[in-house]
Amino acid sequence: MSLRDLSVLYLIAGLACAVAVYRAARAVGGGERRRAAFSAALCMPLWPIWAPVALTARRAEPGGTPGTSAAAARVQGALREGVSACAGTSFEALLSREAASRIEAEVARAAARHAELDALLRQSGFDEAAAAARVAEIERGGAGSGRALATAHLHLENIRRLRAMRDRDARALEELADLVQALRTQLVLARFAGSSVEGVGGIVSEVWARVEGLGAAIDAHGGVASEEPIET
Known part of the structure; x- marks a missing residue:
């Protein structure tokens, strides 16, 4: 050649x-x-x-949390393996197919909100550094109105709140994925080693507590602060 x-x-x-x-x-x-x-x-x-x-x-990039889809997939895979391990055993009531479906639905809802927040925060209008620079610019100007400064501060604070919600969702999903994977191995061990139902019940309860926490966080923090100018 x-x-x-x-x-x-x-x-x-x-x-x-x-x-x-x-x-x-x-x-x-x-x-x-x-x-x-x-x-x-x-x-x-x-x-x-x-x-x-x-x-x-x-x-x-700093602040980026792209692993939620992978975390949701980990939860889904571990749940399905856990349900299979429970089938036909005394543990079946602890993790039924219906229960696994409910968990998957809540995880999918959390992952979807995280993806929406992440996409939003990558837009130029939601750039934290630019918002902070605008606040500093107004403060340096001195002659700028208090109304403009208050609005700039509110915009920056809203961006930071959105970032905090996004990052919290990502951490919660990762922690839940780890916990569900631990549940899966616990169920497999219980099936073959004959462990007690009580030993498995504790981790199942913890999974449900995390799932309910995800749903509560989404329902309680579905909105963001208004960015209407503040009178000063």
């Missing part, structure tokens, strides 16, 4: 990577076209180095 052929193949690979990077940046970044285009353009000549970085960088 000639050098010209290798160059053509290199450019084709670069173009394919640039398209992938552009689409990924738009999908994850909430439609930031300029940033996505720049990343794609940089990928054309440097795709062996830049493509892996660009395709994973947004997932590792």
Whole structure:
């Protein structure tokens, strides 16, 4: 293969990577076209180095919590294995198929809210750094009205509250996934080792407590603070 052929193949690979990077940046970044285009353009000549970085960088940004889908999948898989382990045993009443379905539905609801919050917080209008910079700008101006400063502070506080809710959902789902996986192994052990129902009942109760906590958090914090200007 000639050098010209290798160059053509290199450019084709670069173009394919640039398209992938552009689409990924738009999908994850909430439609930031300029940033996505720049990343794609940089990928054309440097795709062996830049493509892996660009395709994973947004997932590792501070405050990002992209693992909730994986956590929900862990819960679902562990529940199904746990139900199978219970079938036909004295533990079946502790984790029935109906109970597992209820848990899965609550987990799906929490994961959906987390995804919605995460997508929202990646939009430019919900950038915490920009909101904090706006507050600092008004404070430095001195002559700015107290009304403008109060509004900027409220906007920043709302963003921080949204981020806190998103991060709390992610932690709760990860912890629940770990607990359900532990329940699954406990049920499998109980089936083959003949453990007591009481030993399994404790962890089942803890799972239900976490699930109810997820639902209560979603119902209680479904809204955010208003961003109407405050009179001063």
